[in-house]
Amino acid sequence: MLALEFHAPSTLTLADVAAPAAGPGEIVVDVVLAGICGTDLKMARGEHRLFPAGTVRVPxxxxxxxxxxxxxxxxxxxxxxxxxxxxxxxxxxxxxxRGGRSNLCVDYAATGLTIDGGFAESVRLPRRAVEQGNVIPVPDGLDPEVAVLTEPLAAVLRGVTALELGPADSLLVHGAGPIGLLAVILAKQLGVRRIIVSQTSAARRALAARFGADVTVDPRAEDLPARVLAETDGHGADCTLVAAPVPALFAESLRTAALGGRVNFFAGLPSGRGELPLDANLVHYKELRVTGSTANTTQDCVEALAVLARHADAYRPLVTHRFGLSDITEAFRVSAAGDALKVVVAP
Ligand SMILES: [Zn+2]
Ligand SMILES: [Zn+2]
Structure with a gap:
């Protein structure tokens, strides 16, 4: 079968490999659609910690x-x-x-990260994944083109849950890539009072507005903290999702937060670049709750699928490009160029 092999640190090769067969307790799935994620681009740049040099794996x-x-x-x-x-x-x-955080497991495995994943005609799912419910039936009537957003939406749900985001809140989202935009759509569905999106690209600001942002700001052209105050009656943002890996935003998110505000550090920074100056007094005197979220659990994915089934049309426009598996190198190039939202590949 055809599969994309990543030879760490830097070569992506389309290869003809043996089709997988299921062992006892296992399932083999024929891939219908696979999405390209920021994580895949990081891997392709040779910067992903789970792909040390010498690794050969299907992402x-x-x-x-x-x-x-x-x-x-x-x-x-x-x-x-x-x-x-x-x-x-x-x-x-x-x-x-045991605490419901399989995403933080000490013996973590993941399809497409530590074992072969979906940029192939078929994928073998190990017994442990099958037994733990990682293979989730798509609700009847939900189109694969929307269901393929399950994993990124599950990650966003995890961040939004950590924020305890609700209708009475104002929300500031840093970054309007696929993650930030998923957060905007979700926030809109939750009835969030005011959604503010900070994003440097004009095209992505326009998308954020189309998906439901009340206010979009170019932080290079405007004083973002002043604008956030102006848009929230001088209070600051009740909730903030930092979904752009820009170091200065982590400190700024504490300054623009309202009293009692909640902040989620959704974005990760490159290894060794996470130590930043932050004003602890802002956390102390404003009684902020600073949370983090990383990846997602199977339960998050189950919930994400249910959300997608209820609101398929709201999420569908996020998939902007579709390629065949034989054109996956071009699909990676388009995804990395930054004009596309979610790029999907069909074997
Ligand atoms: Zn992803
Ligand atoms: Zn574990």
Whole structure:
């Protein structure tokens, strides 16, 4: 079968590899669509910690497919069933897993990151993933082109849940890439009172407005903290999602937060670049709650699929480009160029 192999640190090769077969307890899925994520671009640049030099692996952690072979006890996953695959697989028994944080498992595995993923015609899902419910049936009637957004939306849901975002809140989102825009759509559905998006690209500001932002700001052209105050009756933002990996934004998010505000550090910074000057007194005197979220759990993916099924048309416009697997190098180039939102690949 055709598969995209990443040879760390820097070569992406389309290769003809042996098609996977299911072992005992395993499932093989024929990929229908796989999305390209910022994580994949980071991997392609040779900057991902899970792809040390010498690694040869098929990336792709955002995919939907149809069950081809099922040698597990999960009888509901009959051949032909359309499924979304939650990529993060915990061990099931460490402290993190027992606490519902399989994304922080000490023995973490993930399709497309530590084991072969979805940029291929088929993917083999290990017993541990099948047993823990990572293979999730797509609700009836939900189009694969929308269901392919399950994983990024699950990550956004995790951040938004940490913020305890609700209708009474104002929300400031830093960054209007696919993540920031998913947050805007979700916030709109939650009835959030005022949504402010800070983003340097004019095209992406226009998209944020189209998806429901009340205010969009170019932080290079305007004094963002002043504008946030003006837009929130002088209070500052009740909730802030830092979804752009720009170091200065982490400190600024504390300054623009309202009293009792909640902030989520959604974006990660490159390894070794995370130590920043932050004004602890802002956290102290404003009683801020600074939260973090990383990746997502299978439960987040289950919830994301339910949201997508209820509001498919709101999310559909996020998928802007579609390529065949044989054109995946071009798909990566388009995704990295920054004008596309979600680029998907169909084997
Ligand atoms: Zn992703
Ligand atoms: Zn674990």
């Amino acid at each position: 792709g952690h955002e995919f939907v497919g149809r069950v081809r072979e099922n040698r597990s006890d999960a009888a509901h996953l009959t051949p032909g069933t359309l499924v979304a695959v939650a990529p993060n697989i915990g061990c099931g028994h460490c402290v993190a897993c």
